[in-house]
Amino acid sequence: MNDLIPLVNKLQDVFNTIGSDSIDLPQIVVVGSQSSGKSSVLETIVQKDFLPRGNGVVTRRPLVLQLVNTHTGISSMDETSAKNADYAEFMHLPHKQFLDFDEVRKEIESETARVAGQNKAISRTPIHLKIFSKDVLNLTLVDLPGVTKIPVGDQPTDIEKQTRNLILDYIQRPNSVILAVSPANVDLANSDSLKLARQVDPHAKRTIGVLTKLDLMDAGTNALDVLSGRAYPLKLGFVGVVNRSQADIQSNKPMTDAFKSETVFFENHPAYRAIAHRCGTTFLAKTLSTILMNHIRDKLPDIKAKLNSLIGQTQQELSSYGDPTFTGKAHRGAIILQLLTRFASDFVAAIDGTSAEISTKELCGGARIYYIFNNVFGSALDSVNPCENLTNQDIRIAIRNSTGPRPSLFVPEIAFELLVKPQIKLLEPPSLRCVELAYEELVKICHNCGGKNLARFPRFHAKLIEVVSDLLRERLGPTSEYVESLIAIQRSYINTNHPDFIGGGGAMSQLERTSERKKPEMDRTRRISAVNVTLNGPSNSHVVEGEKSLTNAVSSLSVHPVEKPRERESSTHLHPNPSGITTNGAHPGPNAPGKDTFLNYFFGAQPRHSTGRPSHPESRLAGHSQDVAKEMIMPKTVLDGEPVGIDRKLDHMTDHNELSHLSDREDMETQLIRSLITSYFNITRKSIQDLVPKAVMHLLVNYSRESVQNRLVATLYKEELFNDLLQEDDSLSAERAKCKAMLDVFKNAFSIINEAM
Numbered sequence: 142m143n144d145l146i147p148l149v150n151k152l153q154d155v156f157n158t159i160g161s162d163s164i165d166l167p168q169i170v171v172v173g174s175q176s177s178g179k180s181s182v183l184e185t186i187v188q189k190d191f192l193p194r195g196n197g198v199v200t201r202r203p204l205v206l207q208l209v210n211t212h213t214g215i216s217s218m219d220e221t222s223a224k225n226a227d228y229a230e231f232m233h234l235p236h237k238q239f240l241d242f243d244e245v246r247k248e249i250e251s252e253t254a255r256v257a258g259q260n261k262a263i264s265r266t267p268i269h270l271k272i273f274s275k276d277v278l279n280l281t282l283v284d285l286p287g288v289t290k291i292p293v294g295d296q297p298t299d300i301e302k303q304t305r306n307l308i309l310d311y312i313q314r315p316n317s318v319i320l321a322v323s324p325a326n327v328d329l330a331n332s333d334s335l336k337l338a339r340q341v342d343p344h345a346k347r348t349i350g351v352l353t354k355l356d357l358m359d360a361g362t363n364a365l366d367v368l369s370g371r372a373y374p375l376k377l378g379f380v381g382v383v384n385r386s387q388a389d390i391q392s393n394k395p396m397t398d399a400f401k402s403e404t405v406f407f408e409n410h411p412a413y414r415a416i417a418h419r420c421g422t423t424f425l426a427k428t429l430s431t432i433l434m435n436h437i438r439d440k441l442p443d444i445k446a447k448l449n450s451l452i453g454q455t456q457q458e459l460s461s462y463g464d465p466t467f468t469g470k471a472h473r474g475a476i477i478l479q480l481l482t483r484f485a486s487d488f489v490a491a492i493d494g495t496s497a498e499i500s501t502k503e504l505c506g507g508a509r510i511y512y513i514f515n516n517v518f519g520s521a522l523d524s525v526n527p528c529e530n531l532t533n534q535d536i537r538i539a540i541r542n543s544t545g546p547r548p549s550l551f552v553p554e555i556a557f558e559l560l561v562k563p564q565i566k567l568l569e570p571p572s573l574r575c576v577e578l579a580y581e582e583l584v585k586i587c588h589n590c591g592g593k594n595l596a597r598f599p600r601f602h603a604k605l606i607e608v609v610s611d612l613l614r615e616r617l618g619p620t621s622e623y624v625e626s627l628i629a630i631q632r633s634y635i636n637t638n639h640p641d642f643i644g645g646g647g648a649m650s651q652l653e654r655t656s657e658r659k660k661p662e663m664d665r666t667r668r669i670s671a672v673n674v675t676l677n678g679p680s681n682s683h684v685v686e687g688e689k690s691l692t693n694a695v696s697s698l699s700v701h702p703v704e705k706p707r708e709r710e711s712s713t714h715l716h717p718n719p720s721g722i723t724t725n726g727a728h729p730g731p732n733a734p735g736k737d738t739f740l741n742y743f744f745g746a747q748p749r750h751s752t753g754r755p756s757h758p759e760s761r762l763a764g765h766s767q768d769v770a771k772e773m774i775m776p777k778t779v780l781d782g783e784p785v786g787i788d789r790k791l792d793h794m795t796d797h798n799e800l801s802h803l804s805d806r807e808d809m810e811t812q813l814i815r816s817l818i819t820s821y822f823n824i825t826r827k828s829i830q831d832l833v834p835k836a837v838m839h840l841l842v843n844y845s846r847e848s849v850q851n852r853l854v855a856t857l858y859k860e861e862l863f864n865d866l867l868q869e870d871d872s873l874s875a876e877r878a879k880c881k882a883m884l885d886v887f888k889n890a891f892s893i894i895n896e897a898m
C-alpha cells in the first residue's frame with residue numbers, strides 16, 4: 142500500500158495496450174477556461190518546459206500525463222540511466238525515449254495537428270505521455286482543452302459545446318479528481334472550471350481549486366477569502382500558485398528560478414504570508430499526490446470487484462467464439478456432425494415449441510404456424526363472400542343458358558352447378574397463401590437455428606440453411622399442388638345430397654323468413670302466386686302447410702328429397718315427376734301437376750319416369766305448367782310463335798335491359814340460387830378449412846421435420862466438404878483475439894491489485 146500511484150499507472154498501461162475504457166481509473170483532470178494557466182500549472186508540477194505554449198487555443202487534445210518518480214516508480218530504462226536523466230515516452234511511439242523536452246513539445250504539437258488538424262479544431266482522442274523524473278511525485282493528470290466562447294480558425298460553431306462535453310466526459314467519472322483552475326484576476330463567480338465541477342460534483346467532494354495569476358491581481362486586492370475556504374468552500378480546498386508570465390516564458394526563465402520567485406512571492410505578500418506554507422506549486426504537487434493516493438485507496442476494492450466481474454464476462458464472451466483448438470483434422474467430422482445435429486434439433490424444437498430460446502416478443506415456430514392455420518387462414522376464408530362477383534344477371538343468364546335450346550330437357554340444377562363451381566375456386570387463393578405462409582415460417586425458423594457456435598463458421602451456417610431451404614422448397618410444390626387438387630376435388634362433384642346442404646326447401650324457408658322481415662318485398666313476392674308448386678322434402682319439413690305470407694305465393698312448391706346419384710344416372714339434373722306426388726309421399730298442392738318451372742326442376746318436383754330418365758320433351762311441354770316453365774326460359778314472344786326474325790330473338794336474349802329487369806319470379810329464383818350457393822359454399826369452406834392445415838402439416842411441416850437430419854447428413858457430411866465448411870469467419874477470429882487480449886489484461890490487472898493489497 143506504500144505507493145498506489147505507480148500501481149494505477151501500471152493498470153493504466155495495461156489498459157492502454159487494448160485501448161479499453163472499461164475501468165474508471167483514478168486520475169486528476171485539469172479543467173479551466175482558455176488561458177487560465179492549466180498548462181503552466183502542469184509544467185510547474187513537472188518542473189519542465191514541455192507543453193506547447195502560445196496565444197489562443199493551444200491544448201486541442203486531451204493529454205494523459207503520467208508522472209513517474211524514478212526513485213520509487215517504474216522505469217523502462219535501466220537503473221543507471223533512469224537515475225541520471227529525466228525522460229519522456231509517448232504511447233504512440235513506444236520505443237522512443239525523449240531526453241530533450243523541447244522535442245516532447247514538438248511531438249505534442251505534431252501529434253495534435255496530425256489528429257485535430259493544423260488550425261484550431263479540437264479532438265477527443267487523447268495523447269498519452271509518461272514523464273520519468275526524480276523530481277516529480279507519482280501522479281496521473283489529464284490536461285484538457287480550455288473552455289472557449291467564440292469559435293476561431295477551423296473551430297466549428299458549437300466549439301463551446303464540444304469542449305464542455307469533452308470535459309464533462311472526463312470529470313463525470315466518479316474516480317476522477319477535478320483540478321479546477323481559475324485565474325485570480327477574474328471574478329470567481331465567472332469561473333468556468335468551478336461551474337463545470339459543480340455540475341458533476343455538487344457536494345464538492347472531489348474538486349480541488351487552484352488559483353493562478355495571484356501576482357496579476359489589482360493592487361490592494363487579494364484572494365485570501367478564497368484560499369482560506371471562506372468564499373467558496375471545497376472539501377479538498379484551494380491552493381494559490383504563481384506561474385511564469387508570458388514574458389518569463391519568452392525570456393526562457395528557468396523553472397528553478399520560477400520556483401524561487403513563487404516562494405518569495407508568497408512569503409513576502411502581506412496577505413498570504415501567514416498561509417505561505419499552504420501555497421505554491423510544491424505544496425500543490427504534494428497535495429495532489431496525497432489526494433490521489435487516498436482516492437486510489439478508497440476506490441481500489443471497487444476496482445477489484447469490477448475487474449472480477451469483467452473477467453467473468455470476458456471469459457464468457459471468449460467461449461462464445463468457440464475453441465479454436467478443436468478444429469484440427471481429427472475433430473472436423475465430429476464438429477460437423479455436432480453442429481449439424483444441433484441445427485436439425487433446433488429446427489425440430491422450434492416447430493414443436495420446445496426450443497430453449499422461446500421468444501416472448503412474438504409468436505414463432507410451431508405456435509406461429511398454428512396461428513396461421515387458425516387465425517390467418519380462418520379469417521381469410523371467412524372473408525370470402527360466397528356470392529362474390531355474382532350478379533343477378535349472371536344467375537339469370539346461367540339459368541337460361543343451362544336450359545339450352547330445349548328448355549324441358551335441361552334443368553337449372555346445371556345452372557346451380559355452373560354458378561357454384563367458380564365460387565368454390567375462390568377458396569383457392571387463401572388456401573395457397575396458407576401453404577406459403579407456413580412455408581415462409583419454416584424458412585424463418587431455419588434461419589434462426591444453430592446457435593452462436595455456428596456464427597463461427599459462416600459458410601457452414603449458410604450451407605445448412607441452403608440445404609433446409611431446398612428441402613422446404615421441394616415440399617412447397619407438392620403441398621401447393623395437393624391443396625389445389627383439394628379445391629378441384631370440391632369442384633368436380635357438387636354433392637347436393639350433403640346432409641348440411643340447405644336444399645330447396647331450406648332455401649325457400651329462408652327466403653320466406655327474409656320476406657317476413659321485409660314486408661313490402663313480400664307483397665311483391667305474393668304476386669307470383671300464379672306459380673303453384675308443391676314444396677316438401679326433408680330439408681323443408683318445417684314449412685307448415687297453409688302458412689300465409691310467402692307460403693301463399695309458393696304455397697304448394699314441393700321439393701323432393703335431393704336425388705341419390707344413382708337415380709340421376711347419366712343426367713345430373715332432376716326429372717319431372719309424372720304422378721305429381723312428391724317422393725316422400727306428400728300430396729302436391731292443387732295446382733301442382735304440370736307446374737314444371739325452374740323451381741320444380743331444381744328442387745326435384747318434376748314428374749319422374751320410373752327409369753328416372755327425363756320424359757320426352759314434347760309430353761312434358763303439354764299443359765299449363767309447361768307453358769309457365771317455357772315462359773321462364775324463353776321469351777314469351779318466341780313461345781307464342783310470333784313471327785320474329787332470328788336476329789330479333791338473339792337481340793332479345795342478350796338485351797341487358799331485358800336481363801336486368803327481373804320479374805318477381807326471376808327475382809325470387811335468383812335469391813333462391815344465392816341461398817343455395819351460400820349454403821353449399823359454406824359446407825365446402827368448412828371442409829377446406831379443415832383439410833388444408835392437415836395437408837400442410839402432413840406434406841410440408843411434418844415431412845421436413847422428420848427428414849431434416851437425414852437430408853443434412855446426406856448432403857453435408859462429406860469428408861471433401863469439411864475444409865470449406867469449417868472456414869472460420871475472419872472478423873470472428875479477430876474478435877476472439879481481441880477478447881483474449883482483453884481477458885489477459887483484466888487478469889493481469891487483477892493480479893497487480895492483488896499483489897498490492
Ligand SMILES: Nc1nc2c(ncn2[C@@H]2O[C@H](COP(=O)(O)OP(=O)(O)OP(=O)(O)O)[C@@H](O)[C@H]2O)c(=O)[nH]1
Pocket residue numbers: 173174175176177178179180181182194195197198199200286287288353354355356357382383384385386387388390
Ligand atoms: N503572470 C502570470 N501569468 C500566468 C500565470 N499563469 C499563467 N500565466 C500566463 O497565462 C497565459 C496562459 O497560460 P497557459 O498555461 O498557457 O494557459 P492554458 O489554460 O493552459 O491555456 P490553453 O491550454 O490554451 O487553454 C500564458 O501566457 C502564461 O504565461 C501566473 O500565475 N502569473
